[in-house]
Amino acid sequence: MGSMRRTVAELVQERWGDHRPGLWFEGRVLSHHRVAAGAAARAALLADLLPPGAAPHIGVLLDNTPEYPLWLSAAALSGAAVAGINPTRRGPELARDILHTECRVLVTERTHLPLLDGLELPGVRVLVTDTEAYEELLTPYEGAKPDAAPSVSADARLLLYFTSGSTGAPKAAICTQGRLAAAGRSLVDQFGVRPDDTHYICMPMFHGNAVIADWAPALAAGAGIALRRRFSASGFLADVRACGATYFTYVGRAVQYLLATPARGDDRDNPLRMGFGTEAGAVDAAAFEERFGVRLVEGYGSSEGGAAIQWTPGAPAGAIGRAAPRDDLAVVDPQTAAECPPAVFAEDGRLLNGDEAIGELVNRGPNPFEGYWRNPAADADRRRRGSPRSGEAGSGGGWYWTGDLFYRDTDGFLYFAGRADDRLRVDSENLAAAMIENILARHEGAAAVAVYAVPDPVAGDQVMAAIAPREGAGFDPSAFAEFLLAQPDLGTKMAPRFVRIVTRMPVTATNKIHRVGLRREGFRCADPVWWRPPGESAYRRLREPDIEGLLAEYRARGREKLLPAG
Template sequence: MGFTSRTVAELVRLRWDDHRPGLWFEGRCRTHHEVAAGAAARAALLRDLLPSGAEPHVGVLLDNTPEYPMWLGAAALSGAAVAGINPTRRGAELARDILHTECRVLVTERAHLPLLDGLDLPGVRLLVTDTPAYTDLLAPYAGASPDTADAAPERRLLLYFTSGSTGAPKAAICSQGRLAEAGRSLVDHFGVRADDVHYICMPLFHGNAVIADWAPALAAGAGVALRRRFSASGFLTDVRTYGATYFTYVGRAVQYVLATPARPDDRDNPLRVGFGTEAGAVDAAAFEARFGVRLVEGYGSTEGGAAIQRAPGTPRAAIGRAAPGDDLAVVDPVSREECPAALFSADGRLLNGHAAIGELVNRGPHRFEGYWRNAEAEAARRGHGRGPARPDAAADGDWYWTGDLFYRDADGFLYFAGRTDDRLRVDSENLAAAMIEDILARYGDATAAAVYAVPDPVAGDQVMAALALREGAAFDPGAFAGFLAGQADLGTKMAPRFVRIVPRMPVTATNKIHRVGLRRDGFRCADPVWWRPPGETAYRPLDDADLAGLLAEYRARGREDLPAGVGLGIPRDPR
């Protein structure tokens, strides 16, 4: 398919006068033209609402409703940027996200207004989409047509949050040109056609849904079907109702769909492909066997700096090889030297993890466009200050450092081996350990707290915390659960699943918390460990029966291939 559009705004304008069905939501269908007209009206409104001299940023705190893609289109047409605001954030941290991205307009809906109660948001104009006042405000702009005069490939279009070692979430920048290019690339890769329908059930405040689902649909002129929030029980019904052929996912969502009761007609659906991450080989095979739908796993840095593509012949435990154009290497972050290839024992155990595991780095051209107002994090991504100076420092000064740990086998296949100490991914949410530690530091009985990731039995991570208690204190699980419930800024994914009570916090020779050792022990350690089983709010001791059940679930879900060093005692099989 040939493309000439260099901006998302141009792609929106192409849908003007396209009267084919274009967007489905809760029983109503809008044409491509209606969606483009809605984007044009909102762009005209936004031009009038943004104060002179202000950053052209609009925060969007919405479920997956038609307003979301229309505001994405509006921002593109007006040369503005959308900051996707995560509704799982709470209190001061939620306010921080809105104010950090300098949003002068915040678009939300009545269901999310309680999240804003009591927040100090000076200078932020609130638009509540499902109210008469909003309808009246938009009415004068109903005749606007798509105007791309304010659009350019280099203009910011997305500010989407990703957590990292700096603690507070970082707002990654994505330009119109990069998003349009990503859409075109996925159209070519998956053969997306104008008569396809993309099912968007992942939240649009994440890059997964916008970059991998909405953008290729827009580029190809395909239709979009929205689900307000993901529903496992509603997944297949929606797919059939809308004739969906393509969707994106995260591993947890796939597991939820597989957990629904099987039916003889499950394979009777129009889906052609699913594209996402963290499904795992076992669940991907089960999904294809049950629904007849191929899941294509990929690794892509949210910031656009690196990508790995899975292809036929990829070993079961591997992610794949570097995407075309990327020069990916596994690098020792101290020496900046490339790590040696991984060596495996006969039973598949990684033998030289200490030497083979390093940080995944893109040494070639990349599309990382920086973070909003975070020069320190941006410099870290580009490798500044990492390791000693090298003779070719000028050459590697703009390498892209992913922050993810990998190892590479002799055939060049890349294997994920974990994240840096301060990063976790829970139910597709990126979290920063430092933020959770700050909250746990308020717990009166604790003198020190460390937060780190342990692998989830299905996909991603779970939060584990180590607590050192004040002298004479004993861990009270009820009091601790009550403390967590009372923290207004504790997001819905942040509460620890496992709590280890240590006599003293382990530290390194430089008196830093020894997180590597904590992660290596996981929940199999000599210290008492308490946990909250899935679906429960109370903590209880992790006993031998619980441990056996967890390990059986790891095996059943194909999670033998866990990050090296995590003390679960499960053999690895790279093939």
């Protein structure tokens, strides 16, 4: 059987009899063998719990405890699929996620039981891992062996992980055993993962990033993993030193939070070789390597598997890399589907034609996108043919539309420019929030930055930024205005009209900035907001009379309905 068609079940089975340390968690260490044995026991239990004829799906509502990889491995051995349940979801939305994915078993822990209070989950058996009843339930199955691997197909579903945009219910993307095993092996080859490595998993395992980019390559290489219940910037270095971690993944603004911790003289005294993730930004990546001696490699892979950009040594500053060999990637105008012209740069690296060079990344060739669970409309939207967004959705076999903005240079290197949902249109010019954020992140007083659109009173959008100042830095509006003037690549439409000062950047459970919430609140929020009225060069506090004047202008233009409720 070729490596592309291997199963995760086989990888779990191979760890049987391997008595090297395999899993670190809160001072405890399990060998690879004990992990495989624990997975086999849970697989045997699962076979008895799942009703005949039902979709073999289990929901996992856990922090990053050992039970998470144990149940992932158990599902692989038994040919079942794990739906990662997001603990930040509440009430009917949480119930919807569990019922939509047809979970017949829900694995959780006592700390999350209050989330289930009052929910109607018909036909769902709840297992609470940190209880005596759970241990008693598992006891009869101890001694089972992971011998199910030969009967499990590479096409068997293994993951149902939720992805979401700015609107609509989250979609459950499907990942099969073959795709996950191949993704793990690809990263092993790309980064030279060794059996004596340890992967530190501090991003939540209900999200594809931690499982696909951290757990899977460790499993494929026979490397160990170290778990952290939830990401902690203050506990990061102590953890990696304690378990000898050599690799970690990050998403969102985790790197900014690590850089915001007080610097110490021994920060570079750590075993890490590299970090792999997305959206750290060139400035923060350089600062991270300077301070901790750890190289951050920015990568890109659509969570659904439809497109990937391979990291390329020697790539230009800011570039992720080139398309993976199997992909036919293009950057296209989402309205016309015409390919965007290549990027034009100034001598200092500024992008000069962002308005026309930035477009949506599409994969025009065959790709491993495996669809969403019970969501044909979302499948069709992803797989549209070469027609614009406004056109009729195509069927399977069309282009794969990533929903992400990129631009491409003349040598084929691709640069991330944000989510399609994070595009702004200011004075008829299209702007990417991520590019403005990368510029504002240079401000020495900012620990974290988010840029998003608020409606303009006349037409289009205005730029709003949320800034979390570094500890003790505060916000100096005059210094900030001077900083903006000194940025050579800050276009005339990019300067924020509104600046919201937050004590801590609001983030989702996966440590991505909660842009939907920021946009929803706009400039009428509880935090202090500074603004620069049209025609003025200085920032001043946005007061109630200012807000009343703005609202009157929106009303006069018939655009008040575009504003979130105050």
